[in-house]
Amino acid sequence: xxxxxxDAAEFFPILMSGVVLTIVVTIGSLLLSTVLGLVWAMMxxxxxxxxxxxxxxxxxVIRGIPIIVLLFYLYFVMPDLGVTxxxxxxxxxxxxxxxxxxxAENFRAGIEAIDKGQIEAAQSIGMGWWLTMRRVVLPQAxxxxxxxxxxxxxxxxxxxxxxxxxxxxxxALQGKLIASSTFKNTNVFTMVALMYLTMSIPxxxxxxxxxxxxxxx
Amino acid sequence: MIELTDVHKSFGENExxxxxxxxxxxxxxxxxxxxxxxxxSTILRCINxxxxxxxxxxxVEGLKVDRDAPSIVQVRTQVSMVFQRFNLFPHRTVLxxxxxxxxxxxxxxxxxxxxxxxxLLAQVGLAExxxxxxxxxxxxQQQRVAIARALAMQPxxxxxxxxxxxxxxxxVGDVLGVMRKLADDGMTxxxxxHEMGFAREVADRVLFIDGGVIVEQGPAKSVLNQPQHARxxxxxxxxxxxx
Numbered sequence: 001x002x003x004x005x006x007d008a009a010e011f012f013p014i015l016m017s018g019v020v021l022t023i024v025v026t027i028g029s030l031l032l033s034t035v036l037g038l039v040w041a042m043m044x045x046x047x048x049x050x051x052x053x054x055x056x057x058x059x060x061v062i063r064g065i066p067i068i069v070l071l072f073y074l075y076f077v078m079p080d081l082g083v084t085x086x087x088x089x090x091x092x093x094x095x096x097x098x099x100x101x102x103x104a105e106n107f108r109a110g111i112e113a114i115d116k117g118q119i120e121a122a123q124s125i126g127m128g129w130w131l132t133m134r135r136v137v138l139p140q141a142x143x144x145x146x147x148x149x150x151x152x153x154x155x156x157x158x159x160x161x162x163x164x165x166x167x168x169x170x171x172a173l174q175g176k177l178i179a180s181s182t183f184k185n186t187n188v189f190t191m192v193a194l195m196y197l198t199m200s201i202p203x204x205x206x207x208x209x210x211x212x213x214x215x216x217x
Numbered sequence: 218m219i220e221l222t223d224v225h226k227s228f229g230e231n232e233x234x235x236x237x238x239x240x241x242x243x244x245x246x247x248x249x250x251x252x253x254x255x256x257x258s259t260i261l262r263c264i265n266x267x268x269x270x271x272x273x274x275x276x277v278e279g280l281k282v283d284r285d286a287p288s289i290v291q292v293r294t295q296v297s298m299v300f301q302r303f304n305l306f307p308h309r310t311v312l313x314x315x316x317x318x319x320x321x322x323x324x325x326x327x328x329x330x331x332x333x334x335x336x337l338l339a340q341v342g343l344a345e346x347x348x349x350x351x352x353x354x355x356x357x358q359q360q361r362v363a364i365a366r367a368l369a370m371q372p373x374x375x376x377x378x379x380x381x382x383x384x385x386x387x388x389v390g391d392v393l394g395v396m397r398k399l400a401d402d403g404m405t406x407x408x409x410x411h412e413m414g415f416a417r418e419v420a421d422r423v424l425f426i427d428g429g430v431i432v433e434q435g436p437a438k439s440v441l442n443q444p445q446h447a448r449x450x451x452x453x454x455x456x457x458x459x460x
Contacts (some may be wrong), residue, residue, distance in 0.1 A: 120267050121304035125318035125370055126293040135321060139308050 007187040011178050018174030019195055025091050025160040025170055030153060034094025042133070044108050055104070062101035067162050070094045075166040091163035099156055106148045110141035143213070145193025150207030154200055161196075171195060218243045218374060218405055219296070220265060224273035226259055233259050234270065235429035241374070246406045248416035248437065251426035252452060257299075257409040260426070261376040264407070265298045277372065282309030294322060297367035301379040305351040311362050312338065312347040318370045330369075337365040341395050352424040361395055374405035381412055413456060417441045425449045 043055035062070075075090040085093065114137050122132040164173035175192035179185045219241040233256040241247050249257045262268040264275055266284035275282040277292050283340040305314050315334040319325040325333075338344050341361040343354075351359050360380055367375050377396065381389045393415050400406060400419045410416060416423055420437040425444070433446045444450045 047420040115304075117300060117302055118306065121300065121306070123267060124265055124293055124298040124300075125319075125366065126290045126322040128290065131321055135317065136306055140306075 004187050004190070007182075007184055008191055011188060011191060012190060014178060015171060015174055015191060018169060018171035019090070019199070021163075021170040022157070022160050022172075022199070025088070025095065025163050025168060026153075026157045028092035029095035029099060030156055032092060033086060033099035033103045033152075033156070035178070036096060036100035037107055040100060040104035041107035041111060044104065045111050046129070059101045059104055062097060065098075067095065067098045067159060068165055070098050071162060071166050073210055087163070087167045090166055091160070091168045094166075095156060095159060095163070099152060099159075102152060103149075106152065107141070110145035111137055113144050114140050145212040146213075147207055150203060150210050154203045154207070157203065158196065158200055218245075218278060219407070220274075220276045221260070221264070222274045224260075224263060224270050224275060226263060226268065226270045232425070233429050234263070236273070237426075237429075237431060238273075239424060239431060239434070241405060241407055243270045243405055245421045246400045246404075246405045246408065246419055247422045247424065248310070248420040249407065249409045249424045249426060250411070250413070250416060251424075251432075256429045257426055258378050260296065261378050261407060261409055265296055265376055266292055267298070267327045290322070294318075294370055296376060297370050297372040298376045299360070299363050299367050299376075299380050301382050303351070303356070303363045303383070305359055305362055305366070307351050309352070310350055311343065311346050314351065314362055314377070315326065315365045315369045318366065323370070334365075334369060337368050337436075338362070340368070341365045352374075355388060356384045360392045361383065364392070364395055364399075368399075374407065375399070375409040377410070378408065379409050379411065381410070411456065413441060414429045425452065427452070 040055045040059055043051040044059075046052060060120040071094040074085060074094045075087060078085060078090075111133075118136055118140065119132055127135065160170060161172035163170050164176065167173070169177075171192055175188050179188040182188070183194060221237050221239045223230065224234050224237040233254075237256075237260060239247075249260060251257050259268060263270045264282060264284050266289045277296055280288055280292055280295075283289060289294070297391050305311075306317065309317065312331065312334050314430075315337055316325075316330040319330040319333065320327065335344065335347060338347055341364055343361055343365070344359060346354060346358060346362075351362065354362065364375075371441050380396070381392050384392065389412070393412065395421050396406070396408070396415070408416070408420070417437055422434060423437045423440040424434040424445070425432050425440060425448075427448050433440055433444060433449045440449065441453065444453055
């Protein structure tokens with residue numbers, strides 16, 4: 001146990017630099033997936049057949065490709081097409097696109113759960129599609145969407161470790177590098193696991209809070 | 218003011234309106250009565266463009282009702298609707314519900330919209346509820362807010378779709394009282410209702426609809442007190458003397 005605390009003190013600063021990148025990748029891809037997911041969801045419920053089909057196809061294609069393959073594609077294949085991304089950019093873009101499909105389905109479910117009478121009431125006072133969405137549907141859908149959104153946040157935090165496969169020196173990669181150079185696998189990966197857990201617990205509590213609030217409504 | 222000419226409407230194979238021709242004059246109160254599934258609500262929803270119709274024509278103040286045309290916004294700002302289940306926006310306060318249309322559709326100045334909103338809430342007897350949310354109100358209060366929301370659009374007519382059907386019996390009177398006051402003030406109203414007492418006392422005209430056609434129409438007292446058609450007589454007997 002003494003050895004663990006000694007190693008912890010020694011490796012903590014290096015692992016913390018990984019934590020910073022983990023947070024950057026998670027927040028960056030969360031924002032991107034939220035914006036893209038909202039766009040796909042709005043296309044899906046727009047009532048315009050072409051947009052709806054396009055959105056459904058995009059979502060299926062994205063869902064059908066493993067995240068790691070998407071990351072490899074963005075980082076290793078795009079340069080052949082003349083687009084070079086840094087590892088961090090590719091990681092944020094890849095995870096953002098991959099999760100946008102799940103976000104879109106979550107948002108769509110939230111929007112479709114709103115009572116049809118709400119939309120009719122908005123229409124009956126002359127609101128168009130966009131105004132109805134903005135003033136009536138989306139504010140109510142947010143409450144439904146928040147608990148699953150919190151779960152996506154936790155999954156994204158953990159899946160940010162996949163960025164290590166394209167050389168982003170986030171927490172998992174930093175741990176792997178330390179472990180392979182010191183052979184202190186147990187201590188290093190225990191620390192890595194504890195650090196992920198420390199970041200996840202506030203999010204888990206947040207999801208519980210969202211669920212309680214949604215349950216009250 | 219509202220003209221319906223040979224209006225047909227089907228839901229799949231089921232034809233619910235089979236050639237409705239009727240008109241509503243300015244300031245007139247018209248009650249539509251009839252059995253469930255006869256097409257009463259569909260008529261209102263077609264007038265407001267919430268449903269499309271297959272054949273015939275509906276116009277409001279000379280403006281053709283076409284739910285897919287941009288002009289539908291103009292129709293809806295002239296003809297408001299009050300729903301059976303109120304359909305208030307639960308995430309907004311009572312006052313915000315009332316000013317939502319004037320602020321965001323009619324682009325009224327904020328101060329003016331809120332001042333008028335408060336006055337309308339006072340008119341329906343709910344001034345003190347302005348800052349509460351709809352779920353905190355009783356059904357009758359919610360329906361009165363819905364009427365205030367409809368009035369906030371300064372409409373030329375209001376369509377009421379069974380406005381008291383979802384209410385506890387002791388709350389019906391408050392809503393009907395507000396509607397009677399509106400009628401007395403000269404508001405053009407089309408009311409789908411099962412409240413025969415209200416229809417008899419307040420309506421200028423009654424349309425009895427069954428099977429998607431107007432079976433009988435005329436002055437309220439004459440249709441409700443001395444119905445000519447056997448189907449109307451049978452319906453009124455069942456409604457007025459259910460035992």
